[in-house]
Amino acid sequence: MCLSRTELNQLPKIELHCHLDGSISMATIRVLAEKARISIPESDEALRFKITAPESAESLLDYLAPFDFVLPMLQTQEALELAAYDLIAQAKADHVRYIEVRFAPTLHTAGGLSLEQVVVAVTKGLAKGEADFAVKSNALLCGMRHESVDTIMKVVDLFSKGELTHVAGFDLAGGEADGYVSDFASILEMVKERGIPLTLHAGECGCAQNVMDAIELGATRIGHGVAIKDMPDKWAELIDKKITLEMAPTSNIQTKAIDKAENYPFKTLFDAGVRVTINTDNRTVSDTTLTDEYVKLADWFGFDEAVFRQVARYAFEASFMSPQQRADLADEFML
Numbered sequence: 247m248c249l250s251r252t253e254l255n256q257l258p259k260i261e262l263h264c265h266l267d268g269s270i271s272m273a274t275i276r277v278l279a280e281k282a283r284i285s286i287p288e289s290d291e292a293l294r295f296k297i298t299a300p301e302s303a304e305s306l307l308d309y310l311a312p313f314d315f316v317l318p319m320l321q322t323q324e325a326l327e328l329a330a331y332d333l334i335a336q337a338k339a340d341h342v343r344y345i346e347v348r349f350a351p352t353l354h355t356a357g358g359l360s361l362e363q364v365v366v367a368v369t370k371g372l373a374k375g376e377a378d379f380a381v382k383s384n385a386l387l388c389g390m391r392h393e394s395v396d397t398i399m400k401v402v403d404l405f406s407k408g409e410l411t412h413v414a415g416f417d418l419a420g421g422e423a424d425g426y427v428s429d430f431a432s433i434l435e436m437v438k439e440r441g442i443p444l445t446l447h448a449g450e451c452g453c454a455q456n457v458m459d460a461i462e463l464g465a466t467r468i469g470h471g472v473a474i475k476d477m478p479d480k481w482a483e484l485i486d487k488k489i490t491l492e493m494a495p496t497s498n499i500q501t502k503a504i505d506k507a508e509n510y511p512f513k514t515l516f517d518a519g520v521r522v523t524i525n526t527d528n529r530t531v532s533d534t535t536l537t538d539e540y541v542k543l544a545d546w547f548g549f550d551e552a553v554f555r556q557v558a559r560y561a562f563e564a565s566f567m568s569p570q571q572r573a574d575l576a577d578e579f580m581l
């Protein structure tokens with residue numbers, strides 16, 4: 247029997263892949279714009295047009311365009327804290343019990359903040375969100391793929407600052423090109439050496455080899471990884487190494503990682519035993535919620551509750567939670 251939207255909404259969830267700057271609610275964007283004295287459209291319809299992925303998006307690069315609109319509003323500690331708090335409120339509405347919130351600290355320094363101040367502000371917002379909404383979280387720090395190795399290294403160095411808390415892992419985001427992972431081998435070797443948990447955006451643009459390169463260089467999780475559908479001979483390796491794919495159905499269609507729902511490889515990969523998880527990627531840019539993503543997958547593939555519980559267990563196991571967070575949530579997700 248098909249699960250209703252209400253039943254899907256109420257399932258306890260874990261979200262591993264959600265970008266802070268792509269997931270600020272419209273109401274909070276209005277608050278942030280006013281604080282930053284940035285004029286934005288008055289009508290919600292016109293504002294939505296600016297902050298969501300264009301319907302005509304042909305690629306990941308088109309999909310990323312709305313970020314340029316919101317980033318100027320995210321240049322103070324107050325704004326970052328509000329944005330993080332707002333995201334936790336949205337996660338609560340999806341019955342998310344734990345979320346990893348990613349962002350690129352270097353994109354928030356235009357107003358004079360240090361990288362460290364950026365991270366402190368976000369984690370403060372996450373902590374307030376946890377206190378008010380009982381949603382646990384950690385931050386993941388992204389380097390941007392268009393940045394220099396030196397710049398990204400400064401982000402990696404943040405992990406060595408003992409006073410930062412709730413910073414759980416590293417990622418590389420931004421436009422994807424064939425072979426990009428190996429360009430960052432020196433950074434990723436350092437990440438491995440320092441024992442920093444690693445997830446990498448890969449296989450979002452038809453570049454399946456990037457997924458295998460990411461695994462080779464130490465990623466235990468892959469952001470999207472959709473292109474691995476084209477390399478079935480590699481699935482056994484993913485299963486064997488317990489690699490987890492952070493998939494995001496709406497985003498993956500918008501970026502043209504996949505042409506249409508029927509070809510979305512989630513069920514094929516799940517049935518084969520690959521660890522797949524469900525994520526929003528960007529709630530606002532993709533105009534979605536985690537419940538919407540569950541509803542889509544239930545509609546497309548007729549998944550029952552057991553599938554969603556198994557997927558949540560995969561997310562729990564692959565998460566970069568602290569031992570305490572893991573102990574607190576184990577009963578709920580390791581049924």
Ligand SMILES: O=c1[nH]cnc2c1ncn2[C@H]1C[C@H](O)[C@@H](CO)O1
Pocket residue numbers: 265266267268306310313348349350353388419420421447450497527528
């Ligand atoms: O799906 C994505 N793929 C690659 N990069 C992305 C995606 N969604 C957001 N980003 C980028 C744009 C943001 O400014 C940055 C940090 O969150 O990450």
Ligand SMILES: [Zn+2]
Pocket residue numbers: 263265419447469527
């Ligand atoms: Zn992403």
